[in-house]
Amino acid sequence: xxxxxxxxxxxxxxxxxxxxxxxxxxxxxxxxxxxxxxxxxxxxxxxxxxxxxxxxxxxxxxxxxxxxxxxxxxxxxxxxxxxxxxxxxxxxxxxxxxxxxxx
Amino acid sequence: xxxxxxxxxxxxxxxxxxxxxxxxxxxxxxxxxxxxxxxxxxxxxxxxxxxxxxxxxxxxxxxxxxxxxxxxxxxxxxxxxxxxxxxxxxxxxxxxxxxxxxxxxxxxxxxxxxxxxxxxxxxxxxxxxxxxxxxxxxxxxxxxxxxxxxxxxxxxxxxxxxxxxxxxxxxxxxxxxxxxxxxxxxxxxxxxxxxxxxxxxxxxxxxxxxxxxxxxxxxxxxxxxxxxxxxxxxxxxxxxxxxxxxxxxxxxxxxxxxxxxxxxxxxxxxxxxxxxxxxxxxxxxxxxxxxxxxxxxxxxxxxxxxxxxxxxxxxxxxxxxxxxxxxxxxxxxxxxxxxxxxxxxxxxxxxxxxxxxxxxxxxxxxxxxxxxxxxxxxxxxxxxxxxxxxxxxxxxxxxxxxxxxxxxxxxxxxxxx
Numbered sequence: 015x016x017x018x019x020x021x022x023x024x025x026x027x028x029x030x031x032x033x034x035x036x037x038x039x040x041x042x043x044x045x046x047x048x049x050x051x052x053x054x055x056x057x058x059x060x061x062x063x064x065x066x067x068x069x070x071x072x073x074x075x076x077x078x079x080x081x082x083x084x085x086x087x088x089x090x091x092x093x094x095x096x097x098x099x100x101x102x103x104x105x106x107x108x109x110x111x112x113x114x115x116x117x
Numbered sequence: 118x119x120x121x122x123x124x125x126x127x128x129x130x131x132x133x134x135x136x137x138x139x140x141x142x143x144x145x146x147x148x149x150x151x152x153x154x155x156x157x158x159x160x161x162x163x164x165x166x167x168x169x170x171x172x173x174x175x176x177x178x179x180x181x182x183x184x185x186x187x188x189x190x191x192x193x194x195x196x197x198x199x200x201x202x203x204x205x206x207x208x209x210x211x212x213x214x215x216x217x218x219x220x221x222x223x224x225x226x227x228x229x230x231x232x233x234x235x236x237x238x239x240x241x242x243x244x245x246x247x248x249x250x251x252x253x254x255x256x257x258x259x260x261x262x263x264x265x266x267x268x269x270x271x272x273x274x275x276x277x278x279x280x281x282x283x284x285x286x287x288x289x290x291x292x293x294x295x296x297x298x299x300x301x302x303x304x305x306x307x308x309x310x311x312x313x314x315x316x317x318x319x320x321x322x323x324x325x326x327x328x329x330x331x332x333x334x335x336x337x338x339x340x341x342x343x344x345x346x347x348x349x350x351x352x353x354x355x356x357x358x359x360x361x362x363x364x365x366x367x368x369x370x371x372x373x374x375x376x377x378x379x380x381x382x383x384x385x386x387x388x389x390x391x392x393x394x395x396x397x398x399x400x401x402x403x404x405x406x407x408x409x410x411x412x413x414x415x416x417x418x419x420x421x422x423x424x425x426x427x428x429x430x431x432x433x434x435x436x437x438x439x440x441x442x443x444x445x446x447x448x449x450x451x452x453x454x455x456x457x458x459x460x461x462x463x464x465x466x467x468x469x470x471x472x473x474x475x476x477x478x479x480x481x482x483x484x485x486x487x488x489x490x491x492x493x494x495x496x497x498x499x500x501x502x503x504x505x506x507x508x509x510x511x512x513x514x515x516x517x518x519x520x521x522x523x524x525x526x527x528x529x530x531x532x533x534x
Contacts, residue, residue, distance in 0.1 A: 029316060073390065074381075075411050077272055078308065078338045079367070083382050089338070093352040099336035102310050114314035115278040116413050116447065117322065117461060117469060 021046045032105070032112045036070060039109030047107045055107070059095055061086045063108040070110040076101060119146050121430070122205060122214035124195055124373075126152035128160070128416040128507065129405030129423060130220035131183045135509035136427040138185045141434075149212060150184060151205070153194040157183060159502055160416065161495075163251040164280055164452070167258055168291045175499065177248065183507045195221070198377035200398045216400050216430060219386060221373060223276055223406040223414060225250075227366035230271055232342035241347065242362040245284065246276060254363065258291070263300030264360030269349060270307050271339055274383075275368045276406055277415045281305070282312055283452040284363060289329040290454035306334040306349070306357060317468045317528040318461075321485050325453060368414070370407055385409035390465070391441035393426045400433075402426055412445040412465065420506055421446045424517040446519045448474075450495035458491035460484055464519040470526055475514040477523030484524070 018027045021042035026034040031047070033039055044063060048055045055063075065084050069076055078101055082089035096103040101113050121137065123130045134150050141148065162176030184190045196206040198217070205212045225246050227233045233242065243257060244250035268285045275281075285305045292298040305312055305326070312326055312333055313319035326333055340352045348356045370384030379386050379397065387396040388408040395401040404422050406414035425443040432439055445465030450458045460482050461469040473480035481490050505512060 073411065074409070075274060077274075077383075079272055080382060089340070089352055093338075097353065099310065100338070101308070102336055112314070113273070113309065115273065115309055116449070116463070117279055117282075117313050117315055117318040117451070 028112070030106075030112065033109040034111075036067065036109050036111075039067070043109065044107050047109075051103050051106065053096065053103065053107070056095075058087070059107075062092065062095060062104060066104060066108045066110060070108075076105065076110075076113055118144075119215040120213055121146055121148045121216045121218070122212055123148070123150040123218045123220060124152075124198070124205065125220035125222055125371075125407070126150050126154075126157065126180050126184065126190070127220060127222050127405070129222070129407075129419040130218070131157065131180070131507045132420065132423040132509055133218050133220065133404065133426065134188045135183075135185050135507065136423055137430060138187050139509075140427065140431060143187055147189065148187070149189040149191060151191045151193060151195055151207065151212075152180060153192065154180070155192060156180060157507075158248050159499060160246075160276070161502070162499065163245050163248065164283055164287070166248075166251040167245055167254040167284075168287055169255060169259070171499075173252065178503065183503075185508075195371075195373045196376070197373065198379060200377070200379065200401060203400070214400075216434065217398075217402070218426070218430070219374075219379075219395070219401060219403045219407050220405050221371040221407045223368045223370050223385070225366040226369045227364075229367040229369075230339055230341065232344055233364065233366060235342065235344045237342070237344050237347070237362075241360065242342070242364060244364060244366055246280075246365060246368075257361070261361060263292075263297055265302045265304070265358055266361045266363065267304045267306055267349065267357060267359040269305075269337075269339070269362060269364045270309075271365060271367050272308050274385075274414060275365050277449075278413055279449060279451050281307075281363075281365050285331050286325065286329060286454040287452055289331065302332070303330070304332045304334055304357065304359075306337050308338045309335060311335050315468045317470060317485070320528050321471070322459070329454065368406075374407070381409055383409075389441075390445070391443050392429055392439040393422055393443060394429070394433075394439060402430060402433075410443075410445070413447045413449070415447065415449060416502075416506075417449050418445070418447045420512075421448075421517045423509070424511075442518065444518050446517060448515065450491055450498065452492065452495060453487050456492050457487040457489055458495050459487055460491045460494065462519060462524075467519060467521075470524045471528060472524040474523060485528075 025038040092100045157180035159176045165171040194208045243254040292301045374380040374384040386403045388403040405419035429439045448462045463469045472484045474482045
């Protein structure tokens with residue numbers, strides 16, 4: 015774990031740059047992380063990000079399928095918003111932990 | 118008389134029947150367990166069956182043998198749970214309950230992916246999370262002449278998240294022993310960011326894929342199977358060709374959960390992570406892979422859950438507050454091929470670490486390192502499962518909560534995987 019300044023705010027991040035504390039997140043931070051991975055955020059992106067944050071706050075697991083059934087976007091659209099690894103990039107930009115397995 | 122009803126006589130349900138019968142007064146509590154199937158499978162064995170390591174008879178027994186005296190065993194299909202009326206409807210009768218334990222498990226749902234159950238299903242596309250699938254795959258492998266083997270995970274969560282990786286490792290050993298490894302190209306395809314997603318594991322174990330010449334394809338979320346071209350295709354039209362596809366289809370809870378309106382969109386039941394009480398109904402408890410708790414859905418986890426749940430059922434019956442005790446503890450052997458295995462021990466918040474298990478500094482089992490001892494441990498576990506675990510006999514020196522004795526926190530994570 016290390017401290018990184020993103021959009022003028024010092025936040026705790028993992029080695030891979032995921033926020034360790036989701037309460038440190040704000041929209042400027044999201045915009046800056048998005049730029050790093052080459053994504054320009056639109057209101058639709060933020061709808062998805064807020065959905066992911068709500069699910070995480072409720073301690074529910076995140077799946078691509080779940081996002082597809084959220085009523086916000088279907089899975090193809092999710093890929094359109096976050097190309098080459100939608101959960102990986104959307105969770106990073108949403109300031110929530112990276113989805114993991116047992117090992 | 119009051120009624121405690123258990124739905125499902127798999128690993129979790131059978132353990133709960135055994136734990137509770139010896140703790141609830143026979144003249145106060147009836148215990149009934151319902152399951153539509155006669156056979157109890159040792160599901161970890163489905164990993165070994167395809168490679169002819171285990172025979173059919175080593176992984177299945179008659180389920181009733183493991184249900185204790187004094188428990189009413191009903192072999193019937195469960196139609197619906199009526200939580201507002203405290204009733205469960207079976208195919209030809211209705212049961213009342215005061216306390217309900219749902220242990221209906223999870224199963225594969227290959228029909229959720231377009232083209233999976235098509236012309237190639239059980240010909241060139243197999244699962245090994247069912248007895249039938251594992252057996253069909255064994256028969257295929259016995260005569261397969263080689264080509265592109267693709268081991269693939271559709272989406273998380275799945276019953277045992279590590280089994281697909283173990284399958285790839287064991288396949289490497291299997292084809293080497295058969296003298297045909299040069300004819301087989303093995304790929305491992307995952308919707309996650311890598312084969313190892315936890316920093317300690319990717320640091321300690323990344324060498325395994327290289328050593329075994331297994332090609333990793335990450336961030337692949339399958340959209341459909343192209344049966345004509347023999348390719349799996351993701352949402353960005355990335356295509357991976359296969360000659361033999363071993364896939365882990367979507368895992369879902371039982372349809373009875375959906376019919377009863379008790380589950381999430383994968384039919385898993387919202388459950389308190391620490392007490393195992395269902396979130397919607399205070400007299401319904403949930404265990405094993407039927408829950409939505411963010412732990413592995415493996416029997417190892419169910420085993421630790423069963424100990425906490427037994428205490429909580431007794432507390433609930435007597436009107437006491439429940440223990441917020443379950444910590445997501447899992448303790449799993451991971452086969453790495455060549456008669457070696459790893460052992461991992463972790464919980465909701467602590468990643469797998471190095472160390473010795475179960476005795477600090479002594480072991481004899483090594484955490485997060487390959488060893489022959491660990492492999493023997495995995496093979497010995499089949500005996501432990503049938504003779505101790507199902508019967509609710511505590512496994513000596515292995516506690517329900519994760520212990521930090523003997524653990525060495527020496528792995529500095531890096532993300533170079």
